[in-house]
Amino acid sequence: MHVPYVPGLLGFRELNLVSRALYTLEQPIEVILYDGHGIAHPRRFGAASQIGLAFGVPSIGCAKRPFYGSVAGALGPEKFATVPVRDDARTKPSGRHADA
DSSP: OOOOOOTTOHHHHHHHHHHHHHHTOSSOOOOEEESSOSSSSTTSOOHHHHHHHHHTSOEEEOOSSOOSSEEOSOOOSSTTOOOOEEOTTTOSBTTSOTTO
16 A cells, blocks of 8 residues: 655554564564654654554654754763754643643
């Protein structure tokens, strides 16, 4: 089945195939590192979040470039450095509501 690429709906295009591949693994899945967005997504639920929910395991989205929001500063040189992703519409870190 061919599903066209629609920005923001990558999960509908890829996750059927990815799920079938993951079901073939002999070892239990403990965490999924996915090449796509998780909560840094306009709907706060990108492909990485979808696959984690479907398999009931933690998932981390690591996309190649930002899809939504803006990065608040530069990443530091230390190990495990982080930089918040800001929601341009609400100026809060992604995944948090304006009232949080």
